[in-house]
Amino acid sequence: MLTLLKLFGTFFEIGLFGFGGGYVIIPLIQEHLVKNNWMSIEEFLNLVAIAEVTPGSISVNSATYVGYKVYGVLGSVVATLGVISPSLIVGLLIAAFFKNGTGNTPQNILKFLAPAVIGLILGSGFTIGITNITSLINLLIFVIVLLLLVFTDVNPIVIIIATALIGIVFG
Amino acid sequence: MKDLWDLFRVFAQIGALTFGGGYAMLPIIQEEIVNKRGWATDEEILDYYAIGQSTPGIIAVNTATFIGYKRKGIIGAIVATLGMIFPSIVIITIIAVFFDQFENYQIVQHAFAGIRVAVAALILNAIVTMWQKAVKDYIGIIIFLVSFFVVAFLDVSPIWVVIISFIVGIIIKHKKVDSK
Numbered sequence: 001m002l003t004l005l006k007l008f009g010t011f012f013e014i015g016l017f018g019f020g021g022g023y024v025i026i027p028l029i030q031e032h033l034v035k036n037n038w039m040s041i042e043e044f045l046n047l048v049a050i051a052e053v054t055p056g057s058i059s060v061n062s063a064t065y066v067g068y069k070v071y072g073v074l075g076s077v078v079a080t081l082g083v084i085s086p087s088l089i090v091g092l093l094i095a096a097f098f099k100n101g102t103g104n105t106p107q108n109i110l111k112f113l114a115p116a117v118i119g120l121i122l123g124s125g126f127t128i129g130i131t132n133i134t135s136l137i138n139l140l141i142f143v144i145v146l147l148l149l150v151f152t153d154v155n156p157i158v159i160i161i162a163t164a165l166i167g168i169v170f171g
Numbered sequence: 172m173k174d175l176w177d178l179f180r181v182f183a184q185i186g187a188l189t190f191g192g193g194y195a196m197l198p199i200i201q202e203e204i205v206n207k208r209g210w211a212t213d214e215e216i217l218d219y220y221a222i223g224q225s226t227p228g229i230i231a232v233n234t235a236t237f238i239g240y241k242r243k244g245i246i247g248a249i250v251a252t253l254g255m256i257f258p259s260i261v262i263i264t265i266i267a268v269f270f271d272q273f274e275n276y277q278i279v280q281h282a283f284a285g286i287r288v289a290v291a292a293l294i295l296n297a298i299v300t301m302w303q304k305a306v307k308d309y310i311g312i313i314i315f316l317v318s319f320f321v322v323a324f325l326d327v328s329p330i331w332v333v334i335i336s337f338i339v340g341i342i343i344k345h346k347k348v349d350s351k
Contacts, residue, residue, distance in 0.1 A: 016227045017333045023297040027322060027329040045287040046274075050266060052293065055187050056259030057196075057231045064263035076264050080256055084232045088252050091236030092245060094222060112314060112343070114305030116336035118298050119318025125294040126323045132287045141288050149296035159289050167285020168278055 003071055004078050010036070011063045011082030018059060024117050025059045025083075027124040029066070038070050041131050053157050059083055141166060174243055175250045181208070182235050182254035187262075189231075196231050210238055231255055 010032050018025040026048065033039040039047070051061035060080055067079025133139050141163065148154050185203055189196040197220065204210045211219075216234070223233035232252055239251025273279050306315055314336060321327040 013330070015229065017330050018229070019224070019227055019333065023294060026294065031329060042287065045290050046283045048290050049283070049286045050263070050270070054262050054266065055189055056256070056262070057229050059229045060256050060259040061263050064260050065267055068264055068267040073264055076260060076267070080260055084229065084252060084256055086227050087229050087232035088236050088248065090226050091233045092240060092248055094226065095237050095240040095248065112336045112340035113333065114301070115311040115315040116318040116332050118301050118305050119315040120322055120329045120332055121294060122298055122319045123322030125291060125298065128294065129291045132291055138288050142292050145289050145292035146295055149292060150299050156293055159293070160286050163285040163289035164282035165285070167281045167283065171281025171284055
């Protein structure tokens with residue numbers, strides 16, 4: 001029961017501070033997984049890859065996966081409800097009180113938040129890079145994948161399948 | 172009751188068909204919500220996205236909440252949101268069950284060792300994509316660098332970075348209003 005409460009609380013917090021969704025929640029989740037000993041960085045990255053190749057938003061998928069790992073099916077439901085609750089509450093408040101948009105305040109707040117969030121994601125990427133790019137071949141694959149992503153329209157799912165095959169062949 | 176079921180069904184369908192969430196979802200939401208059903212206009216959807224980006228939480232969930240609320244009040248908001256996350260819970264739980272049994276196989280471990288390198292690149296690519304929209308002046312660059320530094324090297328919790336830059340955003344905004 002305590003674990004379930006902790007799961008809900010943790011993912012509520014992650015949902016509350018994950019502005020904009022998507023990759024923003026990676027640094028937030030990473031911190032809690034390590035702190036609570038729920039998962040290793042490697043397992044967490046497997047999770048990000050799985051969240052990327054399955055339908056649905058990364059935040060929801062991650063919450064479901066971590067919840068299952070920690071407390072089975074019940075854990076996955078509780079963690080997912082935790083991560084969406086802040087969105088639901090804030091969304092309801094906005095829908096109820098600001099019927100016609102919210103003026104320019106959010107955009108202004110975003111001016112400072114957005115660069116900070118990118119810094120956070122880079123912080124995560126940095127830790128992840130250090131722990132996983134351990135050989136010259138890995139570095140080469142990393143650079144090639146990054147160039148493909150930045151300069152072409154290649155689908156991330158294709159990238160993930162391709163690197164899985166490379167991992168199997170050269171592993 | 173039929174309306175609520177429709178909300179659940181349509182958002183479950185959107186949740187099941189979109190990979191990656193966020194902006195990847197926009198075309199499908201426009202098709203299903205605006206073109207097919209007329210539950211909202213294009214402008215409203217874009218407003219929802221703008222609000223979703225600058226408020227806590229998940230854009231997909233925010234959009235479901237807004238449209239559900241617009242159609243059927245608070246119950247509608249909850250039903251649409253549950254619909255949106257339903258496919259994720261089912262699919263990911265199934266994957267997690269199987270993954271638990273396969274992850275110790277050598278071949279699976281090698282595959283994921285390869286994938287993890289790609290994930291590092293995906294994360295960096297997300298930064299490149301967001302950079303243009305988010306970092307518009309030297310203040311932005313400074314905030315970015317400080318944020319990266321304190322999280323990567325000083326072990327500061329990301330939450331503090333979010334809270335502080337949020338508060339700074341509000342204060343600066345008010346200053347501007349005062350000086351007018």
